[in-house]
Amino acid sequence: MSDDLETSGTEKFRLRQPERSQLVLRPECLEDLLAEDHPARLIWAVSGELDLSGFYVSIRAREGVVGRDATDPRLLVALWLYAATNGIGSARKLARLTREHDAYRWLCGGVSLSYHTLSDFRVSHGEAVDALLTQVLTALLAQKLVDVWRITQDGTRVRACAGASSFRRRPKLQTLLAQSKAHVEELKRHLEEPGEGASLSARQRAARQRAARERQERLEQALAQLPELERRQQKLSSKIAAKGKASTLREPRVSTTDPEARVMKMSDGGYRPAVNVQLACDPRSRAIVGVEVSGQGVDTGLSEPMRQQVETRSGQTVHEHLVDGGYLSLGEIERAAAQDVTMYVPPKPPRNPAQRSSGCDPKPTDSAALAAWRQRMGSDEGKAVYHQRAATSETVNGDLKTFRGLGQLTVRGLGKIRCAVLWSALAYNLMHYGSALLG
Numbered sequence: 237m238s239d240d241l242e243t244s245g246t247e248k249f250r251l252r253q254p255e256r257s258q259l260v261l262r263p264e265c266l267e268d269l270l271a272e273d274h275p276a277r278l279i280w281a282v283s284g285e286l287d288l289s290g291f292y293v294s295i296r297a298r299e300g301v302v303g304r305d306a307t308d309p310r311l312l313v314a315l316w317l318y319a320a321t322n323g324i325g326s327a328r329k330l331a332r333l334t335r336e337h338d339a340y341r342w343l344c345g346g347v348s349l350s351y352h353t354l355s356d357f358r359v360s361h362g363e364a365v366d367a368l369l370t371q372v373l374t375a376l377l378a379q380k381l382v383d384v385w386r387i388t389q390d391g392t393r394v395r396a397c398a399g400a401s402s403f404r405r406r407p408k409l410q411t412l413l414a415q416s417k418a419h420v421e422e423l424k425r426h427l428e429e430p431g432e433g434a435s436l437s438a439r440q441r442a443a444r445q446r447a448a449r450e451r452q453e454r455l456e457q458a459l460a461q462l463p464e465l466e467r468r469q470q471k472l473s474s475k476i477a478a479k480g481k482a483s484t485l486r487e488p489r490v491s492t493t494d495p496e497a498r499v500m501k502m503s504d505g506g507y508r509p510a511v512n513v514q515l516a517c518d519p520r521s522r523a524i525v526g527v528e529v530s531g532q533g534v535d536t537g538l539s540e541p542m543r544q545q546v547e548t549r550s551g552q553t554v555h556e557h558l559v560d561g562g563y564l565s566l567g568e569i570e571r572a573a574a575q576d577v578t579m580y581v582p583p584k585p586p587r588n589p590a591q592r593s594s595g596c597d598p599k600p601t602d603s604a605a606l607a608a609w610r611q612r613m614g615s616d617e618g619k620a621v622y623h624q625r626a627a628t629s630e631t632v633n634g635d636l637k638t639f640r641g642l643g644q645l646t647v648r649g650l651g652k653i654r655c656a657v658l659w660s661a662l663a664y665n666l667m668h669y670g671s672a673l674l675g
Contacts, residue, residue: 394653
């Protein structure tokens with residue numbers, strides 16, 4: 237509505253000003269909100285081509301059975317895949333977008349969703365989400381868009397959903413657990429007493445009891461993690477003592493927020509609670525062909541299980557495996573050679589800088605497999621092949637952290653974290669090869 241505003245003398249401006257109380261009739265069709273080539277349409281179409289039967293098994297809403305209708309898993313799969321393509325890893329933010337953003341509103345098609353529904357679905361179907369990655373990989377292999385003859389592998393540390401101050405030693409954990417158990421019992425009595433919980437709804441009472449119970453469970457898990465950490469520390473102390481040095485290792489600590497997270501050295505040189513996300517890729521297509529999550533801060537011992545996972549997913553044999561120096565294990569190199577797998581991993585450089593090139597020279601104690609590996613890594617051809625590792629793995633890691641929501645985890649526990657990583661990996665593959673799956 238235009239208003240005349242007097243400014244000076246007899247001069248007046250004619251201005252258009254907001255009129256927010258005026259009613260507007262706006263006919264709207266969700267189908268007209270998005271362009272025909274919008275990525276959300278691609279994600280929805282691809283979700284219709286995938287076998288989602290694994291997500292339907294737990295649904296109890298059936299014909300002839302009373303109860304509320306269940307949300308179609310295809311919708312939830314499409315929402316999380318599209319969210320991951322945009323780097324969204326928060327169920328609360330996704331729930332808000334389903335009400336405010338046209339692309340998410342189009343996907344929902346009028347179905348209302350709470351963040352509880354979205355959050356539970358994201359992490360409660362680990363096997364089904366894992367099967368989706370296998371389906372996508374199988375389809376891309378069939379079209380010869382992806383190959384697993386040669387794979388690269390790298391581990392990236394992802395910040396865990398736990399604070400540095402949440403790590404406690406055994407005495408403190410035992411004290412906190414005793415307090416937590418007492419709190420659970422006290423809260424139960426408090427809510428059951430007449431009049432005490434009258435001001436709370438049934439949902440609020442259940443939420444308080446669940447929060448107290450989950451804290452107790454996390455503390456029990458934290459204490460259960462300690463024996464293994466103590467064995468590792470004792471073994472490390474023995475090695476230090478064998479070298480004639482005094483051990484300065486402290487008593488191990490575990491997080492009360494995420495017992496499976498560990499303090500790890502990050503890419504910036506600092507130490508923070510994190511998990512070790514392992515990704516295997518095809519260097520030719522840069523597609524992700526394997527995903528795993530580990531709680532150990534080093535990569536040693538993780539190459540062989542990943543190779544086995546890729547072979548199981550694809551039904552094909554890996555012949556060349558490229559990893560960085562953090563995976564170096566002479567035993568694994570020999571086992572890989574026995575399986576006709578050629579390992580490309582840089583040897584440990586000698587302590588004397590003047591003899592740096594001798595790291596690739598065979599040693600008198602080397603087996604035939606180790607001698608061949610050293611010669612391979614010292615040759616120009618071997619260096620050219622190994623160069624593909626960084627060019628592939630580092631770019632994929634950066635993509636997932638920058639654009640697919642893996643910069644900061646919002647879930648706890650290796651099982652749930654693995655689900656979150658799988659959604660991000662699926663979104664990455666679909667954004668690159670989604671149209672090929674529709675052909």
